[in-house]
Amino acid sequence: MIAAASTAVVAVAVVVGVTHTSGWPRVRQRFFSGTEIAAAWPAARHGMAVNLELFAACGLAAGALGLLVALLRTLAGPVFLPVRLLAAVYTDLFRGLPVILVVYLVGFGVPALRLRGFPSDPRVLGGAALVLTYTAYVAEVFRAGIESVHPSQVAAARSLGLSHAQTMRRVVLPQAVRRVAPALLNDAISLQKDSSLVSVLGVVDAVRAAQIATSAHFNYSPYVLAGLMFLAITVPLTRVTDHLAVRAARRRGDRRAGGGP
Known part of the structure; x- marks a missing residue:
């Protein structure tokens, strides 16, 4: 009750403080216009569908490729050193580059090369840039999960006659994926x-649709609409x-206390 009361007091104080400032009427008209939001809704909704399509396709591709890169980085033996080096260079490179820079390089650089057989659709090129970047992040998450499995479990699986591939598939990866699930969801x-x-490549997604609507009347309410649409997706994922x-923390605590399987 005390927490709820203090939260309500702070919320009311913020609302009252903001709405009673001298510039609030202008801010409300420029950023919270119901008319502008309603006019921008159809285009923003269509643009958000583009964002969701990219999110689904790029998420699946980055997850699969990230797992592959993580497995390559965990290969043992000197014969696989070149493979491990290439995977390490890839992850270091694309984790170090800003995402928007990769989008620019792929989105504008690939068409400039005039290579036959390469797609020129900006949605495909933008998606490829996102996959290149997030594959590196996902690979490191998977690698951390794989390396968190105790080596004794791998040794026990091999002593039972399982091959390296069977050990990874049946013993290591199920535990690794379960342990890094929160980190994967953050990515x-x-x-x-x-x-x-x-949108910097000209794709009419939710942000680009809001930009077009804003430029028509110099009202920033469509940007607020786009932001709310993104929040409607990211907040549930965050929870x-x-x-x-x-x-996961509770499960680890139960096991340490001897209360879990």
Whole structure:
């Protein structure tokens, strides 16, 4: 009750303080115009569908490729050193570059090369840039999960006659994926937001649709609408991530106390 009361007091104080400033009427007209929001809704809704398509396609591709890169980085033996080096260079390179810079390089650089057989659709090029970047992040998350599995479990699986591939598939990966699920969801949230960067290539997503509507009447309410649409997706994903993190922490605590299987 005390927490609820203090939260309500702070919320009321913020609302009253903002709405009683001298510039609030102008801000309300420029950023919270119901007329402008209603006019921009159809285009923004169509643009958000583009963002969701990119999010789904790029998320699946980055997840699969990230797992592959992580497996390549964990290969043992000197014969696989070149493969491990290439995977390490790839992850270091694309984790170090800003996402928008990769979008520019792929979106404008690939068409400039005039290579036959390469797509020129900006949605495909923007999606490829997102996949290149997020594959590197996802690969490191998977690698951390794989390396968190105790080596004794791998040794036990090999002693039972399982091959390296069977050990990874049946013993290591199920545990690794379960342990890094919250981190993977965090990357998914970031990918969902960064899907708006394809707008710099001319793709009419939610952000680009809001920009077009804003330029028509110099009213920024469409940007607020686009922001609310992104929040409607990212906030539930964030709550799911928090729930998984708490459940994983509780499971680890139960096992340490001897109360879990």
